[in-house]
Amino acid sequence: MMIEPPIDKLILKAPCRYALVIALAKRAREVVSTKDQKFEESHLKAISYAAKEIYDGDVVIKVDNK
Numbered sequence: 001m002m003i004e005p006p007i008d009k010l011i012l013k014a015p016c017r018y019a020l021v022i023a024l025a026k027r028a029r030e031v032v033s034t035k036d037q038k039f040e041e042s043h044l045k046a047i048s049y050a051a052k053e054i055y056d057g058d059v060v061i062k063v064d065n066k
Contacts (some may be wrong), residue, residue: 013055023050025047031049
């Protein structure tokens with residue numbers, strides 16, 4: 001269960017829940033595949049680390065409206 005960051009505040013960082021879920025999954029896969037040094041030192045799971053990045057504003061969710 002994810003406690004930090006709070007999900008009710010995390011959802012405000014995305015235009016919709018679907019975009020948040022997709023962004024979290026993509027960033028988590030990216031973090032694992034690149035073996036990010038900060039991620040390794042944090043001892044968090046990839047999805048928690050990605051959620052923290054989005055919540056802190058280090059990663060911004062962009063939606064392409066076609």
